[in-house]
Amino acid sequence: MSLDAHMPIGLFDSGIGGLTVLHALRRRLPQEDLIYLGDTARLPYGTKGRETIIRYSQRATQKLVDSGIKMLVIACNTATSAALPTLREQFAPLPVMGVVEPGAAAAVAASRNKRIVITATEATIAGGAYQEAIRRRCPDATVIGRACTLFVSLAEEGWTDGPIAEGVAARYLRDVFADGPEKPDTLLLGCTHFPLFTNALRHVVGPDVHIVDSAATTAQAVETELQRLGLLGEPGRRGVSRFLVTDNIARFMRSGGYFLGEELHRNDVTLVDL
Template sequence: MTVEQARLPIGLFDSGVGGLTVLKALRQRMPCEDMLYLGDTARLPYGTKSSETIARYALQATSKLVERRIKLLVVACNTATSVALDTLREAYPGIPVIGVVEPGAQASCRASLQGRIAVIATESTIRGRAYHKAIHRLRPQAHIVGQACPLFVPLAEEGWVDGPIAESIAARYLDPIFKPASGSDRVETPDCLVLGCTHFPLLARAIRNVIGPDVVIVDSAATTAFAVHQELDARGLIHPQHGDDCGTTRFLTTDDVPRFARTGGLFLGTPIAPDEVELVDL
């Protein structure tokens, strides 16, 4: 690969700002890399849409990133990964494409001592059993329970990530799994919980307060960043470092720039100025 190709940015897309948790992990692992992030906020959420619609949205988002020139694509959305990863790889064979499901599955298999794993995600991800399949490929004897948590995405997008509202909704979803009703003492509860949507890490405190201290919570962001680093290194695409050269980040959104900047800063952990965000049409 040429030095010019290595200098191209890493492209990421998500249905909204949740994928910024992946971007944050990439920044921490590879601070010299340039990033181009697209949040398709006009059509959020993806998780309640049909597979055909999700695949179409994913192709449109990828096309917008590819036309800006990228060296690698990260599908920073569990729903799009579970539905459209193969479609994107077929459509763009010259660009490496990495999703968030496989790295999350690998992390959960390492984290679970007893092989009892719970996965929370959007309706589409749970319906497609993407994590079930990925985990069982790695750990065939694992016992997996999946739970769709559709209200978590709007809660995260609104910034309502802790307190009584978030915790009561988390309890409604998670108590049947982690606090079975009396008389069910012999039910073995999971020892690992996979946050199968990139919006969900913002609700980690509320989730932790519901499930207790002993369950390992797996967030695929750091594992995905490791997979991206490995792929770039294998292809000779690591950005050449020169002194204090630090990577830049550009943001694209399909709706409401001020809202993207405001909410995105919560996910990224650093402020985003509205003039750093470009409004685009897919």
């Protein structure tokens, strides 16, 4: 496998949540071309078994590799938790980045009282990858995982602010962020859908809690790794983004606009089969 700085970065997710990672990459590395694959025919990954998630991740990665990419970003916390080691081994020497390690590192750096809450899908919490990554860096940390599955559906409907979003956030998190000496000081958003709920979450956890966005920290880690490998794109150019989906282009375009904050055009989206 030959890698070149002019090649695009490939990203995949079970659907549209990974667009928050693509958005962060666009802001940090505007010169890079990006190819995003949303496996919308098989979403959500968060309720699937580990072996199924690995199999789906392998197929998505192969599709992106066939398109010619210089780096793979697993823009899905669930897939990162389940499939990262397998993909790194199977597709070497392609550099493969996930969202868990950058997010965990940022959460540990932000926390002062070593009490960290992770919000993620059921599969990500059950897999324990974030908990392990945090405790590896801070063995005496208290780590609390909360599966906030309903956020995924709300995000894809665009219901990320207001009474409904705030009510759901409160139901999931109000007890753990109750004022007192044991209140955590850091909330790690361990699902790529969840940065859209920052305002609603802030309403629940209060102004003194650090909210860590794994999408932004992943973009920073991607830049560092590309620079280390000599694969950064040429500065000054404007990169282009392409989108591949496995089902329902119209819904992807509609919901994807919420995540990117801009309209998606039909010519930018291609239906593919894995």
